[in-house]
Amino acid sequence: MVCMKDPTVQTICEIYEKLSKLDNLSPSKNVDTLFTQLVNTCIPPYPIDVTKLCTQIQIIRTKLIRLCGHAEGLLEKHYSTILGSFDTPLDHLYIFPYYSNYLKLARLEFDLLTQHCQNPTRFAFIGSGPLPLTSIVLASNHLTSATFHNYDIDGSANSMATKLVQSDTDLSNRMVFHTNDIMNVPGSVLKDYDVVFLAALVGMEIEEKMNVVEHLAENMAPGAILMLRSAHGARAFLYPVVEPRDLRGFEVLSVYHPTDEVINSVVIARKCPIPTVSSIDHQGFVTQMTCSKCAEIQVFNHQIEELAMEEHIC
Structure with a gap:
């Protein structure tokens, strides 16, 4: 059992203690320095x-994930406000500190997606936030004719996000923002999407996230793709972990654990084409039969990732 004697875990806990004592997690020199230290501690393969x-560490990890989620939301609001002050916000996305990471992650997700889903045209992104960089990058660079429906429970976040794309005629026509809890979005709507993205911080505790996954399993169209972000190794102190076995109702197609500065793992699954059915066992009890397959887990280093992408492009 891993506890405080582990040097990496000890460092993470020390950073957590410093962060937890701060009155404000909005971007500042002190906040930025502590989060940079935290990320740099968690990035190396461990x-x-x-x-x-x-x-004791499980409790700290749970609190740290929530703390990171809160700080990430403040960071996105801060930079969305700055970007919104420009006449053409999308020309200045590079000012966001982690923009290059989003470019790499979006490219990775696009390459993985196109191995399993050809020519998707309708996307839903759950938990898009005030700075919907994934949707913007995918719509601008990779899926230039697709429509993105962005869902967030925070109306102010959607207002900020809408302001960012309204100066771009093409994107403003292809990006729609909905203020809604995804748990209240019915199957008649969810069945229209070819691909559903689930942001890493939607459901910052695994029970909450599994409730969302169950709702999607019940309401997405058979054969539709679910893409979600997870975490692996020490990076699991930053984001919740979703295991393939948790995705009941889906066939897991690919699990990718990056080893570079891209933090999130990527899980791709397909909604089972055969709906859940019931059967009667020998004792007369009703048993739910579900689809839950696990694909091979892919762990590539940066060099192998580049080679794979080049082969896919060719």
Whole structure:
């Protein structure tokens, strides 16, 4: 059982203690420095199984994920406000500190997606936030004729996001923003999407996230693709972990754990073409039969990732 004696875990906990004592997690020199230290500590490949952490560290990890989620939301609002002050906000996206990471992650997700889904045209992005960089990058660089429906429970976040794309006629016509809890979006709507993206911080505790996944499994169209972000190793102190076995109702097609500065793992699954059915066992009980297959987990280093992308492009 991994506990405080582990040097990496100890460093992470020390940073958490400093962050938890701050009155404000909005971007500032001190906040930025601490989060940079935290990310740099978690990035190196580290063979840690977060399910085997002791109870004390599990509690700290849960609190740290929520703290990171709150800080990330403040960071996005801060830069969305700055970008919104420009006449053409999309020309200045590079000022966001992690913009290059989003470019790499979007390219990675696009390459993985097109291995399993040809010519998708309707996307839903759940948890798009005030700075919907994934939707913007995918719509601008990779899926230039697709429509993106962005869902966020925060109306002010959607207002800020809408302001960013309204100066671009093409994107403003292809990006729609909905203020709604995805749990209240019915199957009649969800069945229209070829691909549903689930942001890493939608459901910052695994139980919450699994409720969303279950809702999607019940309401997405058979054969539609679910793409979600997870975490691996020490990066699981930053984001929740979704295991392939958790995706009941989906066939897991690919799991990708990056080893560079891109933090999130990517999981791609297909809604089972055969709906859940019931059967009667020998004792007369009703048993739910579900589809839950796990594909090979792909762990590539940066060099192999580039080679794979080049082969795919060719």
